[in-house]
Amino acid sequence: MKNHQYLTSGVLEAYLLGLVSEQEKEELERLLATDEEVLAQLNELETDMEAYFLNNAVPPPPGIREKIELRINETEIKKWQQPTSGDSSKKSSESRSNDPHYVNVEVDNTHIRVHKHWKIAFIAVFILSKIFLITGLYFYFKANSLEQEVIRLKAEAQHAVPLRR
Amino acid sequence: MRALKHFDGALATQAVNRETNCLSLYDRFGALAYGIILQIIPEPEIAQTVLVDLFSSLPIEFYAEGSDPVSSELIRLARKKALAAKPERYNRSLSSQEPTTNDDLGKLVFDLSFYQGFSVEDIADKLQLTKTNVLSMIYAYFKQQRS
Incomplete structure (x- = not known):
């Protein structure tokens, strides 16, 4: 195909829109590498095409940007974790268990990782709850025995009054 | 150990760069791509899924340092992804x-x-x-x- 024909044949438009076959694409790319006129036409057409699609653009809802950000982060975390899979995952789990900053807590076969300060907090809450329980029971039984003692003393006092008369 | 830290640092920098570049491309071409996708799949929920997928999985040449991606590449990619995700009922x-x-x-x-x-x-x-x-x-x- 002659170069001039390229400019008016619609091949450039089809190329930019992704409508050409692989063979046509290669042929055109070879031409673009050598023919500056066709390349300039393609660049101009590209600008026009961008303007055309911008005219038909629809602003996406506001939450989409955050979703994309989140998805990229998830992908990056997965990529990060990939090198530690297999044999190295054992090493990483060992090194994590030796890590002084974290304690592995197992709940229904799923692991969560918490800061080591939480361990101290859990133990403190556990001990305090036991102390409150024991103290509560102690005062309950003490109050109970005192009440019984009062009843007994009242009964004794009532019993002693008629005897004096 | 130092090499491992360096590797982690490089990965982190690469991840941050990728995120920044992909998001700036989204800011520039997001509405354009969404318009194309909606024309192909006139169902906002599916169209938005395709849009998120498009900008979160852009090929490296789109966001690599020094690259200057042109709109036509993104137009082609948006079309390709939307056509692949188009439900049968819209054919x-x-x-x-x-x-x-x-x-x-x-x-x-x-x-x-x-x-x-x-x-x-x-x-x-x-x-x-x-x-x-x-x-x-x-x-x-x-x-x-x-x-």
Whole structure:
């Protein structure tokens, strides 16, 4: 195909829109590498095409940007974790268990990782709850025995009054 | 150990760069891509899923340092992803497409090829045109849009 024909044949438009076959694409790319006129036409057409699609653009809802950000982060975390899979995952789990900053807590076969300060907090809450329980029971039984003692003393006092008369 | 830390640092920098570049591309071309996707899949929920997928899995040449991605690459990619995710119910047969006027023919050819994913050969066959004629109609349609 002659170069001039390229400019008016619609091949450039089809190329930019992704409508050409692989063979046509290669042929055109070879031409673009050598023919500056066709390349300039393609660049101009590209600008026009961008303007055309911008005219038909629809602003996406506001939450989409955050979703994309989140998805990229998830992908990056997965990529990060990939090198530690297999044999190295054992090493990483060992090194994590030796890590002084974290304690592995197992709940229904799923692991969560918490800061080591939480361990101290859990133990403190556990001990305090036991102390409150024991103290509560102690005062309950003490109050109970005192009440019984009062009843007994009242009964004794009532019993002693008629005897004096 | 130091090498491992360096590796982690490089990965982190690369991840941050990728995120920043992809998001700046989204800021620039997000509405353009969403417009194309919605034309292909007129269902906002699916269209938004495709849009998120498009910008979160851009090929490295789009966001690599020093690269200057052009809109046409993104237009092609948005179209490709939308056509791949298009539910069956939105697939219309070529026989149901009839142009009403001659002016509509250029738009119809463009719609069929770009938004509905029919090959130039299939369109030529259905409309009883040559492949060259179909491409000329796409050329004429864009020329008309420019003027």
